[in-house]
Amino acid sequence: MIVRRDNLPSISHSIDCYLCAFSDTQIDPNNSYILKHTTQSTRCYIDKILYEINVNDLHRINKDSLNKNSIGRVKISTMDDLFFDSYDQNKITGSFILMDPGTYETVAVGMIKKDSSNDNIFYEDTIGKNHRELKQGHKTGVFWLTGLSGSGKTTIARGVEQDLFKRNYQVVILDGDNVRHGLCKDLGFTPEDRTENIRRIAHVAAILRDSGFIVLCSFISPLQEHRDMAREIVGDEFREIYIETDIKECIKRDVKGLYAKAIAGEIPNFTGISAPYEPPVNPDTHICTEFLDEVDSILVLREWIRDQTKL
Amino acid sequence: MIVRRDNLPSISHSIDCYLCAFSDTQIDPNNSYILKHTTQSTRCYIDKILYEINVNDLHRINKDSLNKNSIGRVKISTMDDLFFDSYDQNKITGSFILMDPGTYETVAVGMIKKDSSNDNIFYEDTIGKNHRELKQGHKTGVFWLTGLSGSGKTTIARGVEQDLFKRNYQVVILDGDNVRHGLCKDLGFTPEDRTENIRRIAHVAAILRDSGFIVLCSFISPLQEHRDMAREIVGDEFREIYIETDIKECIKRDVKGLYAKAIAGEIPNFTGISAPYEPPVNPDTHICTEFLDEVDSILVLREWIRDQTKL
Incomplete structure (x- = not known):
């Protein structure tokens, strides 16, 4: 000019x-x-x-x-x-x-x-979500991965995080590792405590979302009621993602040896063995690991998330 | 090449x-x-x-x-x-x-x-703090602003946030607005609940820090014991910042009309009036608003934070 x-x-x-x-x-x-x-x-x-x-x-x-x-x-x-x-x-x-x-x-x-x-x-x-989205060039959102222990939630979340991070997305994972020993260490495994656990996680996810992040939440979260509560807390930008892996496959993998212990009765209330897992009634998307290997699961979910977070 | x-x-x-x-x-x-x-x-x-x-x-x-x-x-x-x-x-x-x-x-x-x-x-x-710092070009940290109600904590924090955001820093504010109606809405004002409130805030600050942020925490947090707990939870990158404003000046400003009510006895346990404020024993830095106006306070704190977060 x-x-x-x-x-x-x-x-x-x-x-x-x-x-x-x-x-x-x-x-x-x-x-x-x-x-x-x-x-x-x-x-x-x-x-x-x-x-x-x-x-x-x-x-x-x-x-x-x-x-x-x-x-x-x-x-x-x-x-x-x-x-x-x-x-x-x-x-x-x-x-x-x-x-x-x-x-x-x-x-x-x-x-x-x-x-x-x-x-x-x-x-x-304070700096609002809109300004942050504008600056970073993508929308925010809370992507809640639910599935059995060993279904591949965390591996998939980590792969997606790595990939999006390299593409300059603002992305972060919230999983047991972030909260179990800190924010939620006062909570046990009673039904009330499990509910409170999910409630706090959802609020932290919302704070991270408001700070501009794509938040990948990776929690077994076996109850539909809990996932609905998380959606309620987070609001519009909540996406429920079902990582579906057959329980037999999870038992076969048993990376942490937890299924063996659960089957032997050493771990009570273990999801899929001695406690129910309620598959999502109406998930926003669905990764079926019977048909997609790890790399493809990451690819598919990553592309879906990129699409969901387009400005 | x-x-x-x-x-x-x-x-x-x-x-x-x-x-x-x-x-x-x-x-x-x-x-x-x-x-x-x-x-x-x-x-x-x-x-x-x-x-x-x-x-x-x-x-x-x-x-x-x-x-x-x-x-x-x-x-x-x-x-x-x-x-x-x-x-x-x-x-x-x-x-x-x-x-x-x-x-x-x-x-x-x-x-x-x-x-x-x-x-x-x-x-x-998951993507670690180190990688995030490298990418964004500055270190992370939790900057905990403590001071009386009306001391200017939030105004200063917002000014610093705006300024750092424009300079492409990853910066976010954690204050009552983020947590009062969400994460901590189950908490009241008993001593135990106040402690739990600060504990949760410190953990959320640590999660935000691990996600790459400069976190500006703006809480009255009148007790040294609570601020020490926050430092303990956050670890090395915790900085205690004392926003010092004379109580008479705070009463004069009384932006929200809270001091008037507290003095009239309508609000019990109001910090500075009917409950103690313990000035930091050994703060990492100190903004004395008697000598610095709003704009200068923001400038001084912003430069100090930039220095503290140099890679």
Whole structure:
């Protein structure tokens, strides 16, 4: 951009602007959009809808989203810096359009009022999930792997973590190793304690998710009730993944020698032997290790997760 | 690098190699080093010392670190990819030196045996803190801000978070908002529950730290005993930061109107009014808001944290 020395554009990734929506789907702070400004395109989020303008009396209306043909004042954060003027100063460098990243349909036009990066909201809040997702280029989520002991949950989770990490994803595993000796060391194996264990894990997963992570939870979690509770706690971004391996195969593998002990009666309440495993009623996805070896399981799950976390 | 088409170097950030140590300080998997290979320098970690070689009988000795003049076989991870051959094939592209990042002293020479990125350790473990630090370019840590209600802890933490986030640090805040309604909602205000609250928070902070974060914990945490417990749980990378603001100033600010209620006796056991606040005995650093305004406090703490988390 060639500009006069005394007439420099603003450079910022936070703008305060008016939006005129004209999509059938409403403009919503939970979605990300493509912002096209002059010759540049960048991903953006609507941080906040300050108000909608009632076009009849020009009064302000509090709104959480903008419907078709409504005009609102909003704050937007973009992934890349924009080089802009206010719309008052320059109609070209002060305007932009928002497009749906899936359909490339133009969903709104915008007129920039000002740079909002130094607004007094600066220290009002912590860095939200949206900002983190924008920066790292992928969505977050809690991927809950359930299956028998020895089904391959942890191996698959580790393979997926390694692979995504190399691809610069923010990814972390939450499993017994993280929590058993620390956060949950006060808990035993009574039904109440098992419930509390899953409750705490789900909350930690949610905190990690809010911090920007793809969280791979690897827990036997034999009860549907517990997995439903985890989904309830985590919310929308929870995915239940059933790692299905035949119990006979698990007994054959018996990496840690636990099945032998359980069958000999030395470990009480062992899932699959002396305690029930409830297969997921309606899992979000399903890896059947009878048909997929370890490497393929990792590949399939990794691709599914990449798809689920596309911005 | 110009190479023959049929004689390509290996490209990897994981190598299996022999190291000959000649520094007075021992070579240790907990430290990071500068690896200088041909014309390239990159940061590296020693993932594992496989064994030391007894130079008298060539037997292998299990060791956790390498002393001066000892030779060992180690696995190393580098931040950037190396383009190398094995030392057997090429003495130049198969060798490197390790330097101390503080003094630039050469602490070891290395001979590459092979690319170890596809070793069978691949799925044996989760991505460790060391790898995450290498990738993101800074160390992790738990920074525990303690101070009276209204002392400015949260504002300062948010300012530091915003600033570090913009500088591409991995940073997250843990405060009442994250945990009060979730992980710790079963806890009340008895002494036991307060202790359990801090215990859980410290464990979550440790999990976030292990996931690569600079964790800013903002809790009144009035008791030294509790802060000591948090330090005990988190370990070496715990830093206690005292946000010192005079109680009179806090009462004057009274942003949430809590002091007024506490003074009127409507809130029992309110820290600073009807319950004690124990100033840190020996904090790692100290922000005195009598002398520093908000912006300067953020600046000072941010620079201190950047210094503490230098790789």
